[in-house]
Amino acid sequence: MKKQRIISIISILVAFVLISSSTALADSYMLPSLSEIYKDHFHIGTAVSVASWAPKTLFSHGDIIKRQFNSLTAENAMKPDYLQPRPGVFNFREPGNLIRFAEDNDMVVRGHTLVWHGQTPDWFFRDKSGNRIDEKAVVTEEDRQLVIDRMEAHIEGVMTHFGDIVYCWDVVNEAVTDDAAHIHRQDSPWVRSVGEDFIKIAFRKAHEVNPNAKLFYNDYNAVAPYKRGRIVSMLKDMINDGVPIHGMGIQGHWSVNGPSISEIEDALKMYADLGLEIHITELDVGLDGATEEQQAERYREIFQLFKKYDHVITSVTLWGVADDASWRGDEDPLLFNRNHEPKPAFWAIVDTDKPWYVNKAECNGAVMFKNNAGENLGTLVPGEYALDSLDFKLEEAAGLEVIKGHLVTFYELEDLQGDAWHFISTDEFNGADLANKAKSFTIQYVDAANIALNKSVEANVRQDRAHRAVDGDNVSSWSPSDEPPYWVTVDLEEPYLLNRWVVKLQGTGPLAGGIAESPLNAADFKLMISEDGVNWLDADTVEGNTASVCDRDLNLVTARYVRLYVTRPTSLDINKNLVVYEFEVYGMPLE
Numbered sequence: 001m002k003k004q005r006i007i008s009i010i011s012i013l014v015a016f017v018l019i020s021s022s023t024a025l026a027d028s029y030m031l032p033s034l035s036e037i038y039k040d041h042f043h044i045g046t047a048v049s050v051a052s053w054a055p056k057t058l059f060s061h062g063d064i065i066k067r068q069f070n071s072l073t074a075e076n077a078m079k080p081d082y083l084q085p086r087p088g089v090f091n092f093r094e095p096g097n098l099i100r101f102a103e104d105n106d107m108v109v110r111g112h113t114l115v116w117h118g119q120t121p122d123w124f125f126r127d128k129s130g131n132r133i134d135e136k137a138v139v140t141e142e143d144r145q146l147v148i149d150r151m152e153a154h155i156e157g158v159m160t161h162f163g164d165i166v167y168c169w170d171v172v173n174e175a176v177t178d179d180a181a182h183i184h185r186q187d188s189p190w191v192r193s194v195g196e197d198f199i200k201i202a203f204r205k206a207h208e209v210n211p212n213a214k215l216f217y218n219d220y221n222a223v224a225p226y227k228r229g230r231i232v233s234m235l236k237d238m239i240n241d242g243v244p245i246h247g248m249g250i251q252g253h254w255s256v257n258g259p260s261i262s263e264i265e266d267a268l269k270m271y272a273d274l275g276l277e278i279h280i281t282e283l284d285v286g287l288d289g290a291t292e293e294q295q296a297e298r299y300r301e302i303f304q305l306f307k308k309y310d311h312v313i314t315s316v317t318l319w320g321v322a323d324d325a326s327w328r329g330d331e332d333p334l335l336f337n338r339n340h341e342p343k344p345a346f347w348a349i350v351d352t353d354k355p356w357y358v359n360k361a362e363c364n365g366a367v368m369f370k371n372n373a374g375e376n377l378g379t380l381v382p383g384e385y386a387l388d389s390l391d392f393k394l395e396e397a398a399g400l401e402v403i404k405g406h407l408v409t410f411y412e413l414e415d416l417q418g419d420a421w422h423f424i425s426t427d428e429f430n431g432a433d434l435a436n437k438a439k440s441f442t443i444q445y446v447d448a449a450n451i452a453l454n455k456s457v458e459a460n461v462r463q464d465r466a467h468r469a470v471d472g473d474n475v476s477s478w479s480p481s482d483e484p485p486y487w488v489t490v491d492l493e494e495p496y497l498l499n500r501w502v503v504k505l506q507g508t509g510p511l512a513g514g515i516a517e518s519p520l521n522a523a524d525f526k527l528m529i530s531e532d533g534v535n536w537l538d539a540d541t542v543e544g545n546t547a548s549v550c551d552r553d554l555n556l557v558t559a560r561y562v563r564l565y566v567t568r569p570t571s572l573d574i575n576k577n578l579v580v581y582e583f584e585v586y587g588m589p590l591e
């Protein structure tokens with residue numbers, strides 16, 4: 001034990017030296033690299049704009065792109081209107097820049113997109129007299145053939161030019177309709193001038209031009225139950241017909257509120273069952289009124305799922321780099337903010353097994369020591385430290401800024417022995433006093449485990465079901481409906497230093513459908529604490545709540561017993577039903 005501690009102190013000191021040599025922690029080159037982190041799972045890509053009318057993110061966001069991604073998609077510059085604005089006149093200049101950038105930086109390139117109803121010049125669909133073929137009541141065989149020839153010539157010209165440098169193509173984009181009565185989008189000029197088999201013709205041509213290229217069908221709302229079944233029918237028909245198709249592209253223009261993880265997972269299974277590879281081609285997760293922290297949690301869950309399916313998912317592309325150049329700019333859907341700084345969402349996918357702020361703390365530091373002018377004396381990552389190894393003067397420290405979920409503990413003796421003093425963020429830190437009386441300290445994440453889980457409980461109402469509030473199962477609840485107050489007490493079995501508590505109320509459950517807000521969530525309640533189960537103190541009080549999840553930081557209190565005490569079970573005066581799916585408490589044992 002002791003030896004281990006010494007070793008870990010040494011390794012932490014190394015980390016400390018690295019960290020302290022730079023306080024410019026937000027520099028993107030210091031950040032962990034997503035392409036590195038995900039290298040054994042899938043390519044991690046971004047869409048970049050290079051077209052002259054778009055913000056040229058390849059240059060303005062180049063540093064982030066180089067460090068974070070190993071796959072590129074042209075956001076617009078490989079679409080038909082860009083590549084072939086006039087019949088037979090191909091324009092490869094801007095995508096050429098993209099290809100060079102990819103080659104210089106060891107990245108692969110996804111091709112997007114050959115055949116689409118959007119961003120495709122009008123001339124594709126005009127007959128020799130200039131009339132729109134797709135608007136005619138009767139399309140002649142000659143008209144139809146003309147459009148097929150143009151489509152095939154476009155595929156041939158583009159794929160021949162790029163060759164194997166573009167390793168996969170979204171051959172056809174968005175051909176399935178949102179209208180439940182049909183499979184194919186009926187108003188597509190391709191359907192109207194060629195018929196629904198334009199898709200098969202396009203894939204066959206693409207395969208003929210470059211048999212090495214992986215060919216994808218790409219669509220939006222591709223995980224939504226109303227649409228995915230019809231996409232699968234179309235793909236099955238193609239596969240049965242021997243059409244060369246290798247993959248399904250799921251665009252992924254999602255939001256914090258949907259689609260659900262189970263919807264995404266069901267769709268992944270459906271496409272994988274067809275024997276297709278899956279690319280997530282255009283991921284962005286709009287805020288939709290939520291906070292950046294909620295967005296981070298959503299990105300974390302999504303990437304956790306993608307990793308689970310990394311045997312079929314071979315590429316995940318974000319549709320842009322930073323919110324300042326997103327096509328959904330008002331929804332801030334990307335991993336970097338308008339100042340090109342990493343958002344909580346970035347940190348969340350650095351390690352999907354931990355909350356975003358823990359990943360951030362491990363890289364950028366969990367504790368900042370400040371002097372009495374509020375200046376940063378030093379920033380430390382979680383670990384164990386000897387006081388005499390610090391390269392700043394602890395005596396000068398007058399404040400601590402501690403990242404959520406973390407705790408700083410100073411010890412009287414070396415190797416974390418003797419009396420201990422605990423801290424979270426404070427403006428009243430007496431560095432001089434600690435420099436005098438302490439020799440070592442730790443910075444640790446103490447939020448990892450719910451210490452109330454499966455501990456013994458006592459309740460004033462529905463005692464028989466009270467254990468359901470601490471069973472770790474978000475489907476079973478303790479639901480008293482009598483005369484408030486209602487309380488449930490948990491015996492933590494030993495004294496703990498507590499820093500956070502969480503209550504998951506009516507709205508989180510399967511009956512309410514996992515909603516964020518509801519008047520049926522407990523309105524007034526508090527956390528009470530006790531050393532002996534007899535004398536109680538109020539540790540934190542909540543009033544007028546409507547949120548389904550109440551997640552609160554605590555100002556470091558010690559307790560062996562905790563009690564959830566509810567005085568107003570809902571914000572509707574006539575309703576006395578309380579539903580608690582889970583009551584959680586976080587902290588660390590006091591030795």
Ligand code: XIL
Pocket residue numbers: 075076173220251282327
């Ligand atoms: C978008 C681009 O991001 C915008 O810059 C452009 O104005 C419109 O197209 N589905 C697709 C992408 O397949 O090509 C679209 O890209 C977004 C929706």
